[in-house]
Amino acid sequence: MQNITLGEINKFIVHSVGNKNSGDGVRFSDILTDFNRIERHIKQLVNNSFKYDELYQFFFLPNLELNPVYQFVSSIFKNKESFIEQSQNAGRYLYDKSTHPQIKSGELCIIYFNDCKINDEVVDCIGIFKSENKDTVLKVNNKENGFELTDEKGINTNKLDKGCLIFNIEKENGFLISVVDNTNRSSEAQYWKDDFLGIQPIKNDYHQTNQFLGITKQFVTQQLSEDFEVSKTDQIDYLNRSVDYFKKHETFDKEEFETAVFADSNVIESFRKFDQTYREENEVELSDNFEISAQAVKKQARVFKNILKLDKNFDIYIHGNRELIEKGIEKDGRKYYKIYYEEEK
Known part of the structure; x- marks a missing residue:
């Protein structure tokens, strides 16, 4: 800045x-x-x-x-x-x-x-x-x-x-x-x-960081559910991992990011196709390696929704470990989430 x-x-x-x-x-x-x-x-x-x-x-x-x-x-x-x-x-x-x-x-x-x-x-x-x-x-x-x-x-x-x-x-x-x-x-x-x-x-570090996080958000919230069967909690987990990568690293490496966030090779391939198409359609030029802007991460993190809304009764904020929440269905058809925790504050 x-x-x-x-x-x-x-x-x-x-x-x-x-x-x-x-x-x-x-x-x-x-x-x-x-x-x-x-x-x-x-x-x-x-x-x-x-x-x-x-x-x-x-x-x-x-x-x-x-x-x-x-x-x-x-x-x-x-x-x-x-x-x-x-x-x-x-x-x-x-x-x-x-x-x-x-x-x-x-x-x-x-x-x-x-x-x-x-x-x-x-x-x-x-x-x-x-x-x-x-x-x-x-x-x-x-x-x-x-x-x-x-x-x-x-x-x-x-x-x-x-x-x-x-x-x-x-x-x-x-x-x-x-x-x-x-x-x-x-x-x-x-x-x-x-x-x-x-x-x-x-096209400085702020622009690169802001653009790439924006592309990732669009992929997770719009394209991912069309290519794969994913739950809302899975989508939130991908968004959280995306922001977490940018917060914990000073420099961005696209391949490292894809492995850390998406892990699965099929999901990575889907993301690469979406990323390439987005860049071509919107005439966006981005590098696959750049210095990460903390200001851009802070701005984008505000709009990365990590809220799971259940009917009109509950809002669950998911900030971290995806394995601590389980989804299920009762015999009578009612859906539920089971949440594990160690400490109540």
Whole structure:
């Protein structure tokens, strides 16, 4: 994970961008926005919203230079006097890409940060943020004999809807980018990352670890039961062993992982076919050996379900030894699980 610290805000501008399909239109600022009274709130919003575990870079086929947003930010980094013009170009391009019915109108804020730190290197940064959801706050006003309350809608300073930070480093590879998208998570509405920014994950240890654990989860929960007769407890056991391997190793070796997790040669062969098909269909490039990212393991472990749900009466959390739980059927047809343990806590 990169050690990143934001610098001071140097320029700030706000535009309004609507949904093109709805004919909302756009409204551009021709002057910079005064940020002196709100600078600490903006920096708080950015610091609360961004994590630097998974980083991205601009890309475009057949040539990176054809990516419009890459061109806009490159021009600003080269000549800061073009900030207003290029920010308007970015707003115009975002409007052209805002055609999905789920996309909401909102304010597009573009910010120039001076002297940010990435590890020991000092670089400038451009932030592009879009606010789509407004929070209601109650404002207390003085009156002659007391107070009155009025409601106002505004941007939440604790959570960003959409945004990216583009650091002026590794320009030839598409810069170094951190991104957040807390709305429109459905695949058909991923316009922020794909259609507008045109970015892809940097294939570092975090990306490799995250991707491989994701493939393993899909295999165990979707494909395994089609190829073999497996119980829910067997599936949970495979998931637990997968995470356990990544937690106990610093480096990943695919063959070692397959043997440790799946053991059976038929299951391993099924997994290899699924893995190859997934990579080809999703255009995923992964190495069979890489350094394991503890941050990615921690993230994926949260979504690896180890809960066995029995009707509406019981939830059994299975964290370890599969041999300590047995499944059976009574003569009258009722199903049961037998659980062995040494200590009650």
